[in-house]
Amino acid sequence: MTALVEARPAVDEERPSRDRVKRPSAPRRVADALVTATGKVAAILVLLAVWETAPRLGLVDATFLPPFSTVVDAWWRLATSGQLADDTGASLARSLSGFGLAVAVAVPLGLLIGWYKPVATLLGPLLEVFRNTAALALLPVLVLLLGIGETSKIAIVCYACTWPILLNTISAVRGVDPTLLRLAKSVDLSGFRLFQKVILPAAVPTVFTGIRLAGAVSILVLVAAEMVGAKAGLGYLINASQFNFAIPRMYAGIITISAIGVVFNQVLVALERRFTSWRV
Amino acid sequence: MSGHISFRDVTKRFAVRDRASRRRTEFTAVRGVDLDVERGEFLVLVGPSGCGKSTLLDLLGGLTEPSEGRVLLDGAPITGPGLDRGVVFQQYALLPWRTAQGNVEFGLEAAGVPRRERPGRAREFLDLVGLAGFEDRHPHQLSGGMRQRVAIARSLAYDPAVLLMDEPFAALDAQTRESLQDELLRIWRRTGKTVVFITHSIDEAVYLGQRVAVLTSRPGRVKEVVGIELGDRADGVDLRSSAEFARYRHRIWELLHDEVSRAQRQEKEVAPV
Numbered sequence: 001m002t003a004l005v006e007a008r009p010a011v012d013e014e015r016p017s018r019d020r021v022k023r024p025s026a027p028r029r030v031a032d033a034l035v036t037a038t039g040k041v042a043a044i045l046v047l048l049a050v051w052e053t054a055p056r057l058g059l060v061d062a063t064f065l066p067p068f069s070t071v072v073d074a075w076w077r078l079a080t081s082g083q084l085a086d087d088t089g090a091s092l093a094r095s096l097s098g099f100g101l102a103v104a105v106a107v108p109l110g111l112l113i114g115w116y117k118p119v120a121t122l123l124g125p126l127l128e129v130f131r132n133t134a135a136l137a138l139l140p141v142l143v144l145l146l147g148i149g150e151t152s153k154i155a156i157v158c159y160a161c162t163w164p165i166l167l168n169t170i171s172a173v174r175g176v177d178p179t180l181l182r183l184a185k186s187v188d189l190s191g192f193r194l195f196q197k198v199i200l201p202a203a204v205p206t207v208f209t210g211i212r213l214a215g216a217v218s219i220l221v222l223v224a225a226e227m228v229g230a231k232a233g234l235g236y237l238i239n240a241s242q243f244n245f246a247i248p249r250m251y252a253g254i255i256t257i258s259a260i261g262v263v264f265n266q267v268l269v270a271l272e273r274r275f276t277s278w279r280v
Numbered sequence: 281m282s283g284h285i286s287f288r289d290v291t292k293r294f295a296v297r298d299r300a301s302r303r304r305t306e307f308t309a310v311r312g313v314d315l316d317v318e319r320g321e322f323l324v325l326v327g328p329s330g331c332g333k334s335t336l337l338d339l340l341g342g343l344t345e346p347s348e349g350r351v352l353l354d355g356a357p358i359t360g361p362g363l364d365r366g367v368v369f370q371q372y373a374l375l376p377w378r379t380a381q382g383n384v385e386f387g388l389e390a391a392g393v394p395r396r397e398r399p400g401r402a403r404e405f406l407d408l409v410g411l412a413g414f415e416d417r418h419p420h421q422l423s424g425g426m427r428q429r430v431a432i433a434r435s436l437a438y439d440p441a442v443l444l445m446d447e448p449f450a451a452l453d454a455q456t457r458e459s460l461q462d463e464l465l466r467i468w469r470r471t472g473k474t475v476v477f478i479t480h481s482i483d484e485a486v487y488l489g490q491r492v493a494v495l496t497s498r499p500g501r502v503k504e505v506v507g508i509e510l511g512d513r514a515d516g517v518d519l520r521s522s523a524e525f526a527r528y529r530h531r532i533w534e535l536l537h538d539e540v541s542r543a544q545r546q547e548k549e550v551a552p553v
Contacts, residue, residue, distance in 0.1 A: 179371045179373040180375065182369065182373065185343055185361055186343065187363060187387055187390035187391070188360070188361045188390065198375070201377045204377075278376055278377040278418050278420075279420070
């Protein structure tokens with residue numbers, strides 16, 4: 001009994017603050033949220049305002065940097081004509097298949113390398129060489145081997161996405177708390193169950209960091225790949241627009257790319273939160 | 281007749297590589313340990329730091345094997361880890377992604393308890409350690425004392441005959457430690473487990489142990505086993521300030537004192553391993 005009395009306050013201390021702090025009134029909360037939201041978009045609004053006014057005031061050449069409203073106009077025309085959807089679809093299909101393949105290959109491989117020393121010894125030097133080879137430097141090789149079509153583009157995305165996932169998965173497995181391994185050993189857990197019940201769940205947060213990094217990489221690399229020999233895709237749109245001097249369309253493509261990047265990252269962050277809710 | 285647990289002339293050596301000379305040398309953690317523990321006994325091991333206390337516990341837990349001699353459990357040599365012995369670690373070793381309930385069930389899963397029986401058993405043992413109502417908390421939502429309670433519940437739940445505790449309360453503050461000591465004695469009396477408990481605190485050793493085995497500095501041997509007769513630990517009595525307690529405390533302090541200073545000299549002479 002005494003023990004419980006001792007223990008309860010300790011929990012109260014460690015309870016997350018949202019339980020303890022009294023909730024403010026509804027209007028107050030709305031006002032707070034508004035202030036926060038304004039703060040968050042302020043910098044972006046300033047950027048857009050500068051973008052809009054600078055060309056109009058003649059501070060920069062409006063031909064090379066058209067005002068933001070012109071770009072929006074071009075974006076809208078691309079969107080209504082269906083071309084934007086086509087290009088976005090083409091890009092997303094490549095990016096997601098490359099990314100998905102990389103997750104499917106790199107996570108199991110990373111687990112193997114992280115856990116089995118012989119595998120690490122065998123593959124270590126090879127990984128070191130490839131890891132330090134810039135993905136885009138291999139693009140010409142892939143084009144030669146796989147042709148100029150979809151395969152080489154998906155392959156380059158997959159290649160580039162593999163590294164952050166692989167390296168994070170390896171360090172996730174190696175970083176599993178040794179006390180937990182001792183615990184598992186003391187209850188005679190071995191082989192598959194050790195992996196399933198201890199190593200895998202312990203590795204999830206670090207693996208997810210790698211997956212999130214790979215998400216960003218998948219879009220970065222894709223756009224570059226699409227600038228070489230593609231007939232659709234956002235990278236192609238940007239590059240082709242520049243060639244044809246359709247500058248507003250070029251910017252429209254760039255904006256779309258960054259919007260996709262932001263959304264993709266947010267999706268991955270949300271997924272990560274879901275899987276690691278046990279962390280503080 | 282031999283005891284429930286017997287160490288028979290146990291020696292454990294480790295191969296270590298000297299960092300400066302890169303030569304392989306041998307390092308003897310414990311040498312010629314003879315010790316018997318009876319069924320249902322509460323035995324405490326104390327010794328200076330680096331005397332091989334934890335090595336003895338690892339040997340019992342089957343996490344390592346003796347270089348010489350034998351470690352017997354009910355007359356049979358220990359060949360590896362097993363669920364007839366439950367280990368409680370100093371750093372709790374809770375799985376952070378599982379709730380208190382889930383952590384206790386982890387032991388039950390390892391023991392092959394059927395799925396349907398696990399939740400009930402886990403709750404029962406969380407209740408035993410005074411954590412009823414905290415089943416759904418994750419470790420980061422619990423205080424240090426409560427985490428160690430969860431770890432104790434986990435080790436008890438799969439019903440091992442022996443509980444091996446490696447300085448389980450060392451990381452806790454003084455008040456939590458005292459209340460957990462009482463709690464442990466209560467649980468021990470109720471469950472009748474054999475407990476082998478490691479500590480470097482003389483007070484803790486005298487308070488908890490039926491017998492206290494004092495180890496020498498490295499290589500560890502059993503210097504003397506002191507039986508503690510303090511009568512019943514009735515609630516509300518400040519046993520720690522009684523004259524008898526002080527006598528036992530002093531006796532063990534004397535036994536340890538020489539060893540501690542020897543251990544400190546050793547540490548200065550030998551490069552840290």
